[in-house]
Amino acid sequence: MKILDRYIFQQFVKTFVFTTIAFVSLFILINMVENLGDFMDRKLLFTDIVLYYLRAIPDTILITSPVSSLLASILVAGRLAGSSELPAIRSAGVSMRQLLYPFLLGGIIISTLNIINSFWLAPIAAVHNHAFERDHLGKSRRNGAAEGSNLHIIEPGSRVVTIGRLNTSFTGAKEVSIEEFSGTGLRGRIDAESMRYDTGNKEWTLQNAAQRRFTPGGEEYQARPALSLPLSLTLKSLAELNLRPDEMQFIQHWQYLAEKKHAGFAGLERTMVKLHTKIAVPFASLIIILIGVPLSAKKKRGGLATEIGISLFAGFLFLGLQKTIATFGYNGVVNPMLAAWLPNLLFLAIGYGIYRYSPD
Numbered sequence: 001m002k003i004l005d006r007y008i009f010q011q012f013v014k015t016f017v018f019t020t021i022a023f024v025s026l027f028i029l030i031n032m033v034e035n036l037g038d039f040m041d042r043k044l045l046f047t048d049i050v051l052y053y054l055r056a057i058p059d060t061i062l063i064t065s066p067v068s069s070l071l072a073s074i075l076v077a078g079r080l081a082g083s084s085e086l087p088a089i090r091s092a093g094v095s096m097r098q099l100l101y102p103f104l105l106g107g108i109i110i111s112t113l114n115i116i117n118s119f120w121l122a123p124i125a126a127v128h129n130h131a132f133e134r135d136h137l138g139k140s141r142r143n144g145a146a147e148g149s150n151l152h153i154i155e156p157g158s159r160v161v162t163i164g165r166l167n168t169s170f171t172g173a174k175e176v177s178i179e180e181f182s183g184t185g186l187r188g189r190i191d192a193e194s195m196r197y198d199t200g201n202k203e204w205t206l207q208n209a210a211q212r213r214f215t216p217g218g219e220e221y222q223a224r225p226a227l228s229l230p231l232s233l234t235l236k237s238l239a240e241l242n243l244r245p246d247e248m249q250f251i252q253h254w255q256y257l258a259e260k261k262h263a264g265f266a267g268l269e270r271t272m273v274k275l276h277t278k279i280a281v282p283f284a285s286l287i288i289i290l291i292g293v294p295l296s297a298k299k300k301r302g303g304l305a306t307e308i309g310i311s312l313f314a315g316f317l318f319l320g321l322q323k324t325i326a327t328f329g330y331n332g333v334v335n336p337m338l339a340a341w342l343p344n345l346l347f348l349a350i351g352y353g354i355y356r357y358s359p360d
Contacts, residue, residue: 004089008076009102016072016106023064028053038137052132055125058117059246062281065114067315069285071308073103073292078307081297096294096358103293107286114282119250127247151241156232158182166242171235172196176206178229188213190227197235203228245274253278269336273329276340281322287344288318290351294358318343 032053039049077099080086089099133139151163157180164175176195180188192206209227213220240248240256248256253275260268291314296307322343329339 004094005102005105008080008099009106011076011079012072012103012106015075016068016110019068019071019075020061020064023068024057024060027060027064028056031056035137042136044136048132048136052129055129058122058125062114062117062122063319065110065282066284066288066318067311069107069110070288070292070315071311072106073289074296074307074311076103077293077296086297096297096355099297100290100293100355103289104286107289110285111282114285115279118278118282123247123249123253127243130244130247153233153241161231161233163241166238171238173238186214190229192227197238198228201228203230204233205229245271250275250278269332270330272336273326273339276337277326280340280344284318284322284344284347287348287351288315290355291347294351294354297358318347321346 077086080089086099151166153161153163155161155178160179160181162177162179163173164177166173172195174194176190176192178190178192179186189212190206191210193208195204195206197203198205206227206229207225209224211222211224211227240252243252243256245253253271257268257271257275260271292311295310325334325339325342328334329336334342
């Protein structure tokens with residue numbers, strides 16, 4: 001790397017880190033003000049609150065990285081132009097493409113880190129934070145459905161397991177019904193008050209179960225205080241039944257979607273958009289740099305205030321566009337993959353246009 005490239009790269013990275021810390025701190029402060037009353041009313045421990053906000057950092061970085069990248073590129077390029085360093089660099093024969101190199105290198109590093117964040121870190125943190133919000137702040141799913149309720153699982157051997165409610169730790173269930181079918185119809189049914197997993201025998205134990213067998217001669221009924229039953233359902237798969245798309249790691253999310261498609265489930269548009277968004281969002285930080293550098297490669301009358309204003313407007317316009325188009329994807333108006341990638345493609349086209357017509 002040349003001395004000039006190293007200098008610009010270092011300035012970009014320092015500015016990006018500073019703006020990221022500023023945005024994360026701002027988001028946390030706003031959220032803390034909103035939830036302060038709940039924290040005090042529920043008398044939560046200070047350490048629990050600190051952990052909650054530490055786990056919110058990966059998702060916040062993922063959301064604000066495009067804005068931070070744009071702001072960092074505009075501030076660095078604008079500072080070079082304002083101090084007459086950039087005209088001197090350009091007069092030495094450095095083209096716009098060469099000037100972009102250290103910025104794009106920084107963008108590639110940021111995008112790589114965000115892929116790791118989007119695929120693994122943010123989903124893991126989201127699981128813990130959603131559990132904290134459910135258990136301590138009384139928040140449930142945004143769609144208003146009862147969390148972990150009315151679940152239907154198809155088991156091998158023509159059995160269907162229906163779960164009324166999962167317990168909060170996802171180690172058992174209540175209001176359980178297991179129906180067993182044969183070629184001619186319903187062969188048997190078990191209704192239980194609850195069931196828990198026996199880790200020693202690796203079986204499910206049903207409490208207060210009513211077992212019925214249906215034969216050509218009639219119905220056989222038997223009450224069982226406890227009934228052990230082997231199921232292919234595991235504790236891990238039971239917990240995954242209640243995961244939101246943003247709580248799933250990428251491979252887990254991909255497998256979940258593939259299984260649902262194979263089983264013939266409809267209404268998977270939201271899950272598909274969320275999956276493609278996990279890939280698309282990390283690249284936004286790289287794409288948006290194509291707008292920032294050419295845009296600030298010449299002096300402006302407004303100086304720093306104008307550059308910050310342009311950055312915030314373009315950055316939050318991108319975030320707003322992303323949310324709006326994703327909503328169309330959720331409702332099936334736009335192809336889910338296109339809904340996730342369209343903001344990137346639009347800003348890539350705008351960035352290429354600005355770069356194409358910038359003085360070289």
